[in-house]
Amino acid sequence: MADRLRLAVGFMGNGTALLLYATPVLTFTRVIRKGSTEEFSCVPYIVALLNCLLYTWYGLPIVSHRWENSPLITINGLGIILEFSFILIYFRFASTKGKIKVAVTATPVILVFCISAIISAFVLHDHPHRKVFVGSVGLVASVAMYAAPLVAVKQVILTKSVEFMPFHLSLFTFLASTLWLAYGLLSHDLFLASPNFIGCPLGILQLVLYCKYRKRGFMEERNKWDLEQNDQEQPKQVQLITNDNINSKSQNM
Numbered sequence: 001m002a003d004r005l006r007l008a009v010g011f012m013g014n015g016t017a018l019l020l021y022a023t024p025v026l027t028f029t030r031v032i033r034k035g036s037t038e039e040f041s042c043v044p045y046i047v048a049l050l051n052c053l054l055y056t057w058y059g060l061p062i063v064s065h066r067w068e069n070s071p072l073i074t075i076n077g078l079g080i081i082l083e084f085s086f087i088l089i090y091f092r093f094a095s096t097k098g099k100i101k102v103a104v105t106a107t108p109v110i111l112v113f114c115i116s117a118i119i120s121a122f123v124l125h126d127h128p129h130r131k132v133f134v135g136s137v138g139l140v141a142s143v144a145m146y147a148a149p150l151v152a153v154k155q156v157i158l159t160k161s162v163e164f165m166p167f168h169l170s171l172f173t174f175l176a177s178t179l180w181l182a183y184g185l186l187s188h189d190l191f192l193a194s195p196n197f198i199g200c201p202l203g204i205l206q207l208v209l210y211c212k213y214r215k216r217g218f219m220e221e222r223n224k225w226d227l228e229q230n231d232q233e234q235p236k237q238v239q240l241i242t243n244d245n246i247n248s249k250s251q252n253m
Contacts (some may be wrong), residue, residue, distance in 0.1 A: 006186040010071035013179035020172035021048070021079045027166065028089045035093055041151055042090045042102050045083050050109040051145045052079035054138040057117055058191070063130045071183070072192075112137070135191030142195030146177070146202050153209060162213050170210055174203025 024045065031037055056079075057063060059072030091102050116137045120130045152165040177199030184193025 006183060007071070009179055009183045009186060013176060013183050014071050014075040016172055016176040016179055017075045018078065020169070020176045021052075021075075021082045023166060023169045023172055024082075024086050026168075028086055031089060031093050037090055037094045037098060039155070040090075042087060042094070042098070043105060043151065044145070045086045045090065046102070046105050046109055047141065047145045049080065049083040049087065049106075050113060051138070051141045052076040052083055053113040054116065054134060054141050056080060057113075057120070058131070058134045058138055063120060063127065063134050065127050069187075069189075069192075112141075131191065135189075139191055139194055143198055146173070146195060146199040150202075153206060156209050156213060160213050162210050165206060165210065167207075167210050167214075170203060170206035173199060174207060177203055 027040060031040065053076075055072050056076040059069040059076065061067060064072075087102065087106065091099055094102060116134060120134050124130045124133060156162055156165050177196040181193055181196035181200060184190065184196065187193075
Protein backbone atom coordinates (compact mmCIF):
# COMPACT_ATOMS: atom_id res chain seq x y z
CA MET A 1 0.00 0.00 0.00
CA ALA A 2 2.80 2.39 0.94
CA ASP A 3 4.66 1.63 -2.31
CA ARG A 4 1.51 2.25 -4.37
CA LEU A 5 0.94 5.58 -2.65
CA ARG A 6 4.57 6.55 -3.18
CA LEU A 7 4.40 5.70 -6.89
CA ALA A 8 1.07 7.53 -7.24
CA VAL A 9 2.55 10.66 -5.68
CA GLY A 10 5.62 10.24 -7.88
CA PHE A 11 3.57 10.15 -11.07
CA MET A 12 1.51 13.16 -9.94
CA GLY A 13 4.82 14.87 -9.30
CA ASN A 14 5.80 13.91 -12.84
CA GLY A 15 2.70 15.64 -14.18
CA THR A 16 3.31 18.91 -12.35
CA ALA A 17 7.06 18.79 -13.07
CA LEU A 18 6.28 18.33 -16.77
CA LEU A 19 4.12 21.45 -16.67
CA LEU A 20 6.92 23.24 -14.81
CA TYR A 21 9.54 22.25 -17.39
CA ALA A 22 7.20 23.09 -20.30
CA THR A 23 6.13 26.51 -18.99
CA PRO A 24 9.11 28.33 -20.60
CA VAL A 25 7.71 27.33 -24.02
CA LEU A 26 5.61 30.51 -23.83
CA THR A 27 8.68 32.56 -22.95
CA PHE A 28 10.75 31.17 -25.81
CA THR A 29 7.89 31.57 -28.25
CA ARG A 30 8.10 35.26 -27.40
CA VAL A 31 11.90 35.21 -27.79
CA ILE A 32 11.60 33.64 -31.26
CA ARG A 33 8.82 36.04 -32.30
CA LYS A 34 10.76 39.14 -31.20
CA GLY A 35 14.17 37.79 -32.17
CA SER A 36 15.57 38.90 -28.82
CA THR A 37 16.12 37.46 -25.34
CA GLU A 38 15.20 40.87 -23.83
CA GLU A 39 15.74 40.85 -20.04
CA PHE A 40 15.33 37.09 -19.61
CA SER A 41 18.17 35.21 -17.92
CA CYS A 42 19.44 31.83 -19.14
CA VAL A 43 20.91 30.85 -15.75
CA PRO A 44 17.72 29.14 -14.42
CA TYR A 45 17.57 26.87 -17.50
CA ILE A 46 21.25 25.89 -17.25
CA VAL A 47 20.91 25.09 -13.54
CA ALA A 48 17.70 23.15 -14.27
CA LEU A 49 19.61 21.14 -16.91
CA LEU A 50 22.21 20.14 -14.32
CA ASN A 51 19.45 19.16 -11.91
CA CYS A 52 17.76 16.98 -14.56
CA LEU A 53 21.05 15.31 -15.55
CA LEU A 54 21.96 14.45 -11.96
CA TYR A 55 18.54 13.14 -10.94
CA THR A 56 18.19 11.08 -14.10
CA TRP A 57 21.53 9.49 -13.18
CA TYR A 58 20.38 9.15 -9.56
CA GLY A 59 17.26 7.24 -10.65
CA LEU A 60 19.11 4.76 -12.88
CA PRO A 61 19.98 1.28 -11.51
CA ILE A 62 23.64 2.26 -11.50
CA VAL A 63 22.97 4.48 -8.46
CA SER A 64 19.55 3.50 -7.12
CA HIS A 65 18.51 -0.02 -6.25
CA ARG A 66 16.99 -1.47 -9.43
CA TRP A 67 14.09 0.70 -10.63
CA GLU A 68 12.89 2.02 -7.26
CA ASN A 69 13.08 5.60 -8.51
CA SER A 70 11.73 5.13 -12.03
CA PRO A 71 9.54 8.31 -11.84
CA LEU A 72 12.77 10.31 -11.54
CA ILE A 73 14.10 8.88 -14.79
CA THR A 74 11.03 9.62 -16.91
CA ILE A 75 10.47 13.23 -15.89
CA ASN A 76 14.11 14.29 -15.65
CA GLY A 77 14.94 12.59 -18.94
CA LEU A 78 12.24 14.69 -20.59
CA GLY A 79 13.50 17.71 -18.65
CA ILE A 80 16.95 17.27 -20.19
CA ILE A 81 15.47 17.49 -23.70
CA LEU A 82 13.36 20.56 -22.88
CA GLU A 83 16.03 22.49 -20.98
CA PHE A 84 18.67 21.77 -23.63
CA SER A 85 16.27 23.03 -26.32
CA PHE A 86 15.59 26.24 -24.38
CA ILE A 87 19.31 26.88 -23.94
CA LEU A 88 19.94 26.42 -27.67
CA ILE A 89 17.12 28.86 -28.54
CA TYR A 90 18.44 31.38 -26.00
CA PHE A 91 21.95 31.03 -27.45
CA ARG A 92 20.60 31.57 -30.97
CA PHE A 93 18.91 34.89 -30.19
CA ALA A 94 21.24 36.22 -27.44
CA SER A 95 23.69 39.05 -27.97
CA THR A 96 27.41 38.30 -28.19
CA LYS A 97 27.74 39.10 -24.48
CA GLY A 98 24.79 36.82 -23.72
CA LYS A 99 26.30 33.95 -25.72
CA ILE A 100 29.57 34.24 -23.81
CA LYS A 101 27.63 34.16 -20.53
CA VAL A 102 25.79 30.99 -21.64
CA ALA A 103 29.04 29.27 -22.60
CA VAL A 104 30.80 30.30 -19.36
CA THR A 105 27.85 29.11 -17.24
CA ALA A 106 27.10 25.87 -19.13
CA THR A 107 30.67 24.53 -19.31
CA PRO A 108 31.10 24.00 -15.53
CA VAL A 109 27.63 22.44 -15.40
CA ILE A 110 28.57 19.77 -17.94
CA LEU A 111 31.88 19.16 -16.17
CA VAL A 112 30.18 18.74 -12.77
CA PHE A 113 27.80 16.12 -14.18
CA CYS A 114 30.53 14.22 -16.05
CA ILE A 115 32.82 14.13 -13.00
CA SER A 116 29.94 13.03 -10.74
CA ALA A 117 28.93 10.26 -13.16
CA ILE A 118 32.51 8.98 -13.53
CA ILE A 119 33.20 8.95 -9.77
CA SER A 120 29.91 7.23 -8.91
CA ALA A 121 30.30 4.62 -11.66
CA PHE A 122 34.00 3.73 -11.38
CA VAL A 123 35.26 4.87 -7.97
CA LEU A 124 32.34 3.92 -5.71
CA HIS A 125 31.31 0.27 -5.83
CA ASP A 126 28.01 -0.04 -3.95
CA HIS A 127 24.58 1.58 -4.18
CA PRO A 128 24.46 3.26 -0.73
CA HIS A 129 27.71 5.19 -1.30
CA ARG A 130 26.73 6.08 -4.86
CA LYS A 131 23.35 7.40 -3.67
CA VAL A 132 24.99 9.50 -0.97
CA PHE A 133 27.52 11.00 -3.40
CA VAL A 134 25.18 11.69 -6.34
CA GLY A 135 22.38 12.69 -3.99
CA SER A 136 24.63 15.25 -2.27
CA VAL A 137 25.65 16.81 -5.57
CA GLY A 138 22.02 16.71 -6.73
CA LEU A 139 20.93 18.37 -3.50
CA VAL A 140 23.23 21.33 -4.17
CA ALA A 141 22.01 21.52 -7.78
CA SER A 142 18.36 21.43 -6.66
CA VAL A 143 18.89 24.20 -4.14
CA ALA A 144 20.57 26.25 -6.89
CA MET A 145 17.68 25.50 -9.27
CA TYR A 146 15.09 26.67 -6.76
CA ALA A 147 17.24 29.67 -5.82
CA ALA A 148 17.76 30.73 -9.46
CA PRO A 149 14.27 32.32 -9.70
CA LEU A 150 15.37 34.70 -6.95
CA VAL A 151 16.93 36.68 -9.82
CA ALA A 152 13.42 37.12 -11.22
CA VAL A 153 12.05 37.82 -7.73
CA LYS A 154 14.61 40.61 -7.28
CA GLN A 155 13.66 42.06 -10.66
CA VAL A 156 9.96 41.96 -9.76
CA ILE A 157 10.61 43.84 -6.51
CA LEU A 158 12.81 46.46 -8.22
CA THR A 159 10.56 47.04 -11.25
CA LYS A 160 7.26 46.30 -9.46
CA SER A 161 6.29 44.33 -12.56
CA VAL A 162 5.61 40.60 -12.98
CA GLU A 163 6.34 40.65 -16.71
CA PHE A 164 9.44 38.47 -16.35
CA MET A 165 8.02 36.12 -13.67
CA PRO A 166 5.12 34.21 -15.31
CA PHE A 167 2.32 33.10 -13.00
CA HIS A 168 2.27 29.52 -14.29
CA LEU A 169 5.98 29.08 -13.55
CA SER A 170 5.45 30.15 -9.93
CA LEU A 171 2.36 27.97 -9.52
CA PHE A 172 3.95 24.82 -10.96
CA THR A 173 7.11 25.40 -8.90
CA PHE A 174 4.99 25.31 -5.76
CA LEU A 175 2.92 22.26 -6.83
CA ALA A 176 5.91 20.24 -8.05
CA SER A 177 7.90 21.01 -4.90
CA THR A 178 5.01 19.95 -2.68
CA LEU A 179 4.48 16.63 -4.47
CA TRP A 180 8.19 15.76 -4.67
CA LEU A 181 8.55 16.62 -1.01
CA ALA A 182 5.81 14.08 -0.27
CA TYR A 183 7.46 11.52 -2.59
CA GLY A 184 10.83 11.96 -0.83
CA LEU A 185 9.28 11.57 2.61
CA LEU A 186 7.32 8.47 1.57
CA SER A 187 10.52 7.02 0.09
CA HIS A 188 12.46 7.87 3.26
CA ASP A 189 14.95 9.58 0.94
CA LEU A 190 16.24 12.89 2.29
CA PHE A 191 18.12 13.59 -0.94
CA LEU A 192 14.75 13.81 -2.72
CA ALA A 193 12.82 15.54 0.06
CA SER A 194 15.36 18.12 1.29
CA PRO A 195 15.53 20.40 -1.80
CA ASN A 196 11.77 20.78 -1.75
CA PHE A 197 11.85 22.24 1.75
CA ILE A 198 13.29 25.24 -0.09
CA GLY A 199 11.17 24.90 -3.24
CA CYS A 200 7.83 25.10 -1.41
CA PRO A 201 8.45 28.40 0.44
CA LEU A 202 10.04 29.89 -2.67
CA GLY A 203 6.98 28.96 -4.74
CA ILE A 204 4.75 30.59 -2.13
CA LEU A 205 6.94 33.73 -2.18
CA GLN A 206 6.63 33.99 -5.96
CA LEU A 207 2.85 33.58 -5.81
CA VAL A 208 2.58 36.27 -3.11
CA LEU A 209 4.69 38.69 -5.16
CA TYR A 210 2.65 37.95 -8.26
CA CYS A 211 -0.61 38.73 -6.44
CA LYS A 212 0.92 41.92 -5.01
CA TYR A 213 2.25 43.38 -8.26
CA ARG A 214 -0.19 41.89 -10.77
CA LYS A 215 -2.78 44.65 -10.28
CA ARG A 216 -0.13 47.32 -10.62
CA GLY A 217 0.98 45.84 -13.92
CA PHE A 218 -2.65 45.65 -15.04
CA MET A 219 -3.19 49.35 -14.20
CA GLU A 220 -0.03 50.32 -16.09
CA GLU A 221 -1.19 48.39 -19.15
CA ARG A 222 -4.62 50.03 -18.89
CA ASN A 223 -3.10 53.51 -18.63
CA LYS A 224 -0.87 52.76 -21.59
CA TRP A 225 -3.89 51.62 -23.59
CA ASP A 226 -5.77 54.82 -22.63
CA LEU A 227 -2.86 56.96 -23.79
CA GLU A 228 -2.73 55.10 -27.09
CA GLN A 229 -6.46 55.64 -27.50
CA ASN A 230 -6.06 59.35 -26.78
CA ASP A 231 -3.26 59.59 -29.31
CA GLN A 232 -5.50 57.96 -31.90
CA GLU A 233 -8.47 60.18 -31.08
CA GLN A 234 -6.52 63.45 -31.01
CA PRO A 235 -5.96 63.64 -34.81
CA LYS A 236 -9.69 63.03 -35.30
CA GLN A 237 -10.49 65.93 -32.96
CA VAL A 238 -8.03 68.16 -34.78
CA GLN A 239 -9.62 67.17 -38.06
CA LEU A 240 -13.10 67.99 -36.70
CA ILE A 241 -11.94 71.39 -35.47
CA THR A 242 -10.35 72.09 -38.82
CA ASN A 243 -13.54 71.12 -40.62
CA ASP A 244 -15.59 73.34 -38.30
CA ASN A 245 -13.32 76.27 -39.01
CA ILE A 246 -13.62 75.71 -42.74
CA ASN A 247 -17.41 75.52 -42.50
CA SER A 248 -17.53 78.72 -40.42
CA LYS A 249 -15.42 80.62 -42.98
CA SER A 250 -17.62 79.35 -45.80
CA GLN A 251 -20.75 80.63 -44.03
CA ASN A 252 -19.17 84.04 -43.38
CA MET A 253 -18.30 84.41 -47.04
